[in-house]
Amino acid sequence: MKYVDEYRDPQRARQLADSIRRTVTRPWQIMEVCGGQTHSILRFAIDESLPPEITLIHGPGCPVCVTPIEILDKALAIAARPEVIFCSFGDMLRVPGSEKDLFTVKSEGGDVRVVYSPMDALTLARKNPEREVVFFAVGFETTAPANAMAVAQAARLGIKNFSILVSHVLVPPAIEAIMTSPDCRVQGFLAAGHVCAVMGMGEYEPLAKKYRVPIVVTGFEPLDILHGIEMCVRQLEEGRAEVENQYARSVRPEGNPAAIRQVCEVFEVSSRKWRGIGEIPRSGFQLRSEYEPFDAARRFGVDQITADEPAECIAGLVLQGQKKPHECPAFGLRCTPERPLGAPMVSSEGACAAYYRYRRRRPEGEADER
Amino acid sequence: MPEDFNLSCPIPIDRHDTIQMAHGGGGRLMQRLIDDLFVAVFSGTAERKTRSPLHDSTVLDAGGARLAFTTDTFVVNPLFFPGGDIGKLAVCGTVNDLAMSGADPKWLSAGFILEEGFPIEALQRIVQSMQKTAESAGVRIVTGDTKVVDRGKGDGLFINTAGIGLVPDGIDISPARVQPGDVVLVSGDLGRHGIAIMSVREGLQFEGALESDCDSLCELVAAMRRVGAHLHCLRDLTRGGLAAALNEIAGAARVGVELEEAAIPVAPQVAGACEMLGLDPFYVANEGRLVAMVAAEAAETILQIMNGHQAAHGPAIIGRITGDHAGCVELKGGLGGSRILDLLSGEQMPRIC
Known part of the structure; x- marks a missing residue:
């Protein structure tokens, strides 16, 4: 190729x-x-x-992996509402919140859909004017331009039934x-x-x-x-x-000015909680005040949802590079991709899941149990 | 690091009280559902300890004749896709499951669950496609059933097919016969069906038309059977792709599998689509490809037979069976390192970036 x-x-x-x-x-x-x-x-x-x-x-x-549990709980609360079509990138669906994940909400009747771009969610909003379409805007600076563009377009076209749940980190x-x-x-x-x-x-x-x-x-x-x-x-x-x-074939020192302009038009820098790390000042994006009508957390009144993250796994140490995934006592035993204790075991980009998929040998005895 | 940072972790989701999509995704959750519920209840715990490894179809003794018996249900969306439709799929899927036991497929049943409002014209096209596929595979559709459900209670059309085939004398093809030293072959390039369906379903555009590989494999298997007892085990690649099929065989036969990544054929369009979507082609669905485990001395002969057959599309030797790391599929990469090709928990999910 x-x-x-x-x-x-x-x-x-x-x-x-x-x-x-x-x-x-x-x-x-x-x-x-x-x-x-x-x-x-x-x-x-x-x-x-x-x-x-x-x-x-x-x-x-x-x-x-770094999306905090309380944002997941907000996502789950919004996705469970009957009027909502909740759109997300595929790998967020299996991340556990406090009690369930988006797959479970879907199996309980929530309209949860996998999309490949926030623009797909915007199209859904135009096709379903009687429904509320919410896009789960997760990601680093990489996904921010497209998410900003979706919001800016919705504002320009007067699409009222579209909003995003922002979880952007830097x-x-x-x-x-x-x-x-x-x-x-x-x-x-x-x-x-x-x-x-x-x-x-x-x-x-x-x-x-x-x-x-x-x-x-x-x-x-x-x-x-x-x-x-x-x-x-x-x-x-x-x-x-x-x-x-090293990556000069894609990266220019000044970046992509058009994308940066789009991001700055819609988002402003704010403090963010990181799962496993805690709050880091000025470490994420939130919608600027003129785009607040597109903030799903406000629109659906889930601002007040908070969640404590019980200390079971060592996600924090793994995300800070202080421990390797397999040094966790729960790794591959109590914590697997089917029953993740922490988000790094969920996404294929998560360090724990990557170790699980590519490094773990199934114990010799397991084949016998089948 | 902020003062108040805590080592956080969500409460684990211990078990599912309701069926999740992943229970049908061809991965570990589905395997557990089958093992822990269906097999446990239907076969009884005493028998379970001694049962032979599960196969795509089961071979039954009927007064001297050996019958292969299987069933499959088809819920594909969209119903028509590049390279096939749900009708062709429903015949090929069941015919292929029979062929994987070494059987000559003979008779099929067809059960239709139709949603109120489904266009008769579409149903006619699907039924004709079934008949055409059945004729070319040499099977007859001899019994059936029809149910209609209220609008909104079904996704247009579901089809169930069951099939019976006859296993010729002297043929014994099953995971139990897989042994260290066997050579692993595939009948063609991987991932076409899954990517073709996804491109239609999600409106993704790729360079060059990509068609599903949906096809009957029974004639190919009949040709491969010419090597006799050297043909140890066959498996058609469906949901979960090559990874799921080989993990099942490695678990059932209690052997290890070692694959050479560079030897596994993947078409450039499929590889490109997978790179873009963050998918692994070895987990993507196929509907007209098989993997064969054969005695090493017959590997070249089998490869030649496959090479000359119209149902094989660039067959290749991709690896071998080992006595080490039983139950485990290992992939040797082009860079020299190796990785585990594990069973996924459910369907593959496209990555964020």
Whole structure:
């Protein structure tokens, strides 16, 4: 497949791994921020090709995993209403809220639909004027432009029966939160290429300077990730802490100005809770006051729903890179993709689910039980 | 890190009190429902310990003749899709399940659940498609049933088919015969049906027309049976794709499966669509592909037979059976590492980004 195969070439991968091996002289801990990168690393067993000095720490960049439980409870309350068509990306449907997930609401009669774009939800709203169509606007900076565009279009066209439940989070504040944590082990970052394709690289310069940490904007294919690691290791070994762009085929330093304009027209920066991490100041988006009529949380009066997150699993430690998924006592036993204790086990981008799918060997005895 | 951050986790959803879509998704939830409810009740606990591994159809002894018997229900949306329709699917699905036991399919039943208001013209097209498919597969539709439900109580049309086939003497094809050293083959490229359905259902546009692989496999199997006892096990790839089929066989036969990722055929359009949607083609549905486990010495012969057959589309040797890691399907990637091809809990869900 063109534009994919050339970034999965085994010979080139071996060359990059060799180059990393030659460059490294001591242990380094590098965090890949994005869940898509975690997925690739596990799927292509990239970590297995690295020298033992390099430890990859899986970061909090999976939107499904960091969506706090109280937003899920709000989503569930809205989705259960008879007049609502609740639209979501597919992988949010299995994430447990306090008591149930969206699949359960669907089986109880809620009209829950998987869509591929917020524009699909807007189309549904135009086709079903007697219903309320709500889109679950989850994601990092990557999904924000399309979500903003849907809201702006709804406003322009006067579509009154469309609203979004916003759960938007931002990468740079998460990097800052990780770097200021007293238990921080991260010495270098692979930043998320798609996020930077939208927002550019400007926000990362002050972080690299302030925390003396190399940040390499990196893509998602195996060769991208290996190349990103190589660039990061080189900086670490040479004592540099710069922002570099591995993913130049997609990322321009200034990002995508049209997308940024669209985002800024509709959203403003606000504090956000992160599942497993807690509230981080100025770490997400909310709708600007002129677009508040499109805020589903207000429209359906679920603003007041709060939920405590009981401490059972170690999602917080995993999302901060302090523990590997399989170091959790519940991993693969009490916590599986069918019965997730925490969100990282739900999304295929979640670190726990990626480990479960690609690393866990079924215990020998299990086949006998069938 | 903020002062008040807590290590959070939702209360687990312990069990489902109601049926979820994932109970029909071909993954682990469905397997549990079958094992823990249907098989447990229908076969009795004493017998359950000793029953032979479940197969696509069951082979029964009828006074000397060996009958293969199976049933399948079809609820596809849309009813007409590129490369087929629900009628063709209903015949092929059941015929293929019989063929996977090594049987020659002979007779089918057809049960129709029709929703009030369903156009007769569409029903006529579907029934004619069933008859045409049955004729080319060499089976007769000999009995049936019709029910009509109120508008809103059905999705237009559901079809159930059951089938009976005859297993020729000397043929024994079942998961129990799979053994370490066997070679694993597929009859063609993967994922066409699932992506074709999805592209129509969701209005996704891909370069080049993509048609479902929906097809009868009984003639192909009849040709493959020429290698005799070397043909150990067959499975048609349906919901859950290659991953589900091989996980079932690995579990049932208590063997491991090792696959070479680069050897598994996937058409560029399917691979591209999967990349875009965040899907794994090895989990996407097929309706006209099979996986075969054969003795190593017969692998090349089988591959040649498949290569010359019109129901095979780029067959390939994709891996082998091992005695290690029983119950587990391992995929060796092009970059040298390996990963587990596990059973999903339900249907694959497209990823956010």
